[in-house]
Amino acid sequence: MSKAxxxxxxxxxxxxxxxxxxxxxxxxxxQTRSIARLSIDAAMSRQALTKHLRVLERAGLVESVRAGRExxxxxxxxAVAAARxxxxxxxxxxxxxxxxxxxxxxxxxxxxxxPTD
Numbered sequence: 001m002s003k004a005x006x007x008x009x010x011x012x013x014x015x016x017x018x019x020x021x022x023x024x025x026x027x028x029x030x031q032t033r034s035i036a037r038l039s040i041d042a043a044m045s046r047q048a049l050t051k052h053l054r055v056l057e058r059a060g061l062v063e064s065v066r067a068g069r070e071x072x073x074x075x076x077x078x079a080v081a082a083a084r085x086x087x088x089x090x091x092x093x094x095x096x097x098x099x100x101x102x103x104x105x106x107x108x109x110x111x112x113x114x115p116t117d
Contacts, residue, residue, distance in 0.1 A: 007060065008086035011079050014059035019044070020052050024061055027075035034070045 015021050019042070026041070027033065035053070039046050053073055056062040060079035064071040 007079070008083040010059040011061060011083040014055050014061055017052070017055075020056055023049075023052060023056060024075060024080075027062060027073060028077070030075070032065065032067075032072040032074040034067075034072050036070070038073065 015024065023038065026038065035046050035049055038053075039049050042049055053062060053064070057064060057073075060076055062073045063076055064073050066072075
């Protein structure tokens, strides 16, 4: 499986964790934040928070930028856009399949059943 094919799966897996989803929601306002700033609202250690941020970074959802002695994290919306495109394609395929099934059912004559006593 290529990186392009894995990318949406990695995004979905990363967002499947409530903590990571919350971090993405927090960062999606466009502001960069340090681990210290992100840990203010989190009920976990900075080390645990860092592990979650690294998973998000590997999935392409956030990027870290060095600012002096600290790393600041920023949301990367392009990873979400790619995952959204994957979902849109899956929805289109389902709509096509359901349309074909509907046309088939509508074009098939009704089967008459013998009366039951």
